[in-house]
Amino acid sequence: MKLPQELNQAAEEYRNWIGNYLPIGREIIYLSQDDVKSIPLAPEKIRDLVEQSLIAYSAKKVDMPSKIALHPLTDTFFHAMPAYVPELFAAGIKWGSCFPENRRQFGFPQAQGLIIYNDQLSGMPLAVMDCKYITEIRTAAVTYTAIKYLAPQDAETFGMIGCGVEGRQHIKNIVTVLPNLRTIYVYDIFEAAADSLIADLGPGIGASIVKAASYEELVKNSQVIASATIAKEGYDPVIKDAWIGPGKTILLCEGHTLYEDRIFKRADKYIVDSREQVEQFVSYGYYPFGHPAIHAETGEVAAGKATGRENAGDLIVGNNFGMAVEDMFVVRAVFDYAVEHGVGIKLPL
Numbered sequence: 001m002k003l004p005q006e007l008n009q010a011a012e013e014y015r016n017w018i019g020n021y022l023p024i025g026r027e028i029i030y031l032s033q034d035d036v037k038s039i040p041l042a043p044e045k046i047r048d049l050v051e052q053s054l055i056a057y058s059a060k061k062v063d064m065p066s067k068i069a070l071h072p073l074t075d076t077f078f079h080a081m082p083a084y085v086p087e088l089f090a091a092g093i094k095w096g097s098c099f100p101e102n103r104r105q106f107g108f109p110q111a112q113g114l115i116i117y118n119d120q121l122s123g124m125p126l127a128v129m130d131c132k133y134i135t136e137i138r139t140a141a142v143t144y145t146a147i148k149y150l151a152p153q154d155a156e157t158f159g160m161i162g163c164g165v166e167g168r169q170h171i172k173n174i175v176t177v178l179p180n181l182r183t184i185y186v187y188d189i190f191e192a193a194a195d196s197l198i199a200d201l202g203p204g205i206g207a208s209i210v211k212a213a214s215y216e217e218l219v220k221n222s223q224v225i226a227s228a229t230i231a232k233e234g235y236d237p238v239i240k241d242a243w244i245g246p247g248k249t250i251l252l253c254e255g256h257t258l259y260e261d262r263i264f265k266r267a268d269k270y271i272v273d274s275r276e277q278v279e280q281f282v283s284y285g286y287y288p289f290g291h292p293a294i295h296a297e298t299g300e301v302a303a304g305k306a307t308g309r310e311n312a313g314d315l316i317v318g319n320n321f322g323m324a325v326e327d328m329f330v331v332r333a334v335f336d337y338a339v340e341h342g343v344g345i346k347l348p349l
Contacts, residue, residue: 001063003086003120011089015121021339022126022346024119031129031334031344039337041137043173046330050141051148051302053085053329054273058299061087064325066280075100075232081324084120090332092117094131094324100230109165110230111135115327117335125349127335131327132165134334138326140169142273142298143226143251144177146318149301149308150271151224151249156182158207159222161215161258163188163197166228171201171209178224181207185218215258219243226251227258231321235288239263246313255281255321261289268314269295269307273323281321291319 003011018024056062063084070078082093096113103110113131118124155178160167163186175181184207188194194211202209212218215238219225231254241262244250256264264270270292272278278291296306298320309316338344 001084001086003089007086007089011121014089015119018119018126018339021342024122024126025124025349027346027348028125029127029129029335029338029344030347031127031338033130033133035338035344036130036133036334038343039334041330041333041337043176045333046137047141047144049329049333050138050326051145053323053326054142054145054297054299055303056085056087056299057274057323057325058297058303058305061085062325064323066274066277067324069284071233071284073099075230077231081327083324083328085325085328085332088329088332089120090117090328091120092328092331094135094327096131096135098230111165115331117331127338127344129331129334129344134327134330135322136165136169138330139166139228139253139322140173142320142322142326143170143253144173145302146251146271146298146320147177147224147249149298150251150269150316150318151178151309152247152312153178154180155223155249156180157185157222157224158183159185159187159212159218159225161187161218161225161227162229163190163193164228166253167193168197168201170226170228171197171205175206183207183221184209185212185222186210187212187215187218215239216243220245223247224249224251226253228253229257231255231286232257233285235261237261241266244315246315249309249316249318251318251320253320253322255286255319256291257286263315264292264317266315267292267317268311269309269316271296271298271301271308271316271318273298273320277321277323278319292317
């Protein structure tokens with residue numbers, strides 16, 4: 001996808017602005033995870049950027065091939081995720097991985113990776129930065145966007161499956177998109193993770209956080225359900241079709257890993273972040289029974305090009321596996337602040 005002619009001058013101006021702080025082609029900025037976390041991006045700003053990214057993708061205003069995956073061990077992956085956003089003059093690639101046994105075996109987090117951000121006029125690298133925190137905040141923001149259009153806005157109960165860093169990000173600002181929440185149910189196969197989440201976040205959330213004793217308890221008691229676990233190989237569902245009543249909104253970050261296939265096939269609306277990416281992941285074996293008919297992409301719904309929730313009793317599933325374009329919208333904001341305010345370390349090329 002080429003830069004529209006009318007944006008060429010603006011692209012030059014952006015490049016010149018960067019050049020005031022960074023000698024392009026001679027140096028790059030390295031941003032650690034702590035550096036990235038220090039950038040003052042308000043939650044509302046992150047949500048807005050991510051919603052814009054979903055709309056831009058579905059409107060075909062970006063260049064983003066489906067993520068390329070490597071699976072060196074069972075239930076692990078490396079993902080290569082490039083994206084180019086012409087209107088932001090933002091181009092780059094994320095190289096991220098998930099190794100669920102890391103903490104037990106090596107004391108490392110299960111997810112990690114780096115992002116390379118490039119000058120889109122010359123191709124020269126501008127920055128290398130941690131991707132873990134960016135992935136955390138943009139993934140939760142995708143769920144918030146889906147909630148905005150797919151969930152009942154008066155929902156009083158929310159369930160979060162997975163209480164790791166991503167589950168925490170989902171919980172932190174959930175009341176900003178579901179302001180009537182009274183009870184948040186959480187569940188993790190590691191009880192200590194749920195206990196820690198409640199102890200750390202409970203006092204400031206504005207809703208009661210309850211540790212569910214099982215998947216079944218959480219699912220049956222929650223109007224809106226989100227999950228952020230690992231994308232496992234094979235088919236071994238732990239959430240049963242019989243537990244899913246009418247009117248629920250189910251939002252996935254890891255594909256069909258947790259749920260019986262029947263749930264997706266009977267959903268009134270099945271919505272994904274990327275049709276192309278879902279087909280790609282079918283080829284990787286993540287959807288052994290295929291996927292349901294796709295009603296729309298999340299970005300199409302956010303743009304008003306397709307309908308979201310229309311009837312209170314509908315079962316709606318949003319399957320958002322994550323896209324590089326979401327990262328690039330946030331990365332542009334992170335980079336701009338870092339280069340202007342001297343955050344990070346400058347390294348020679």
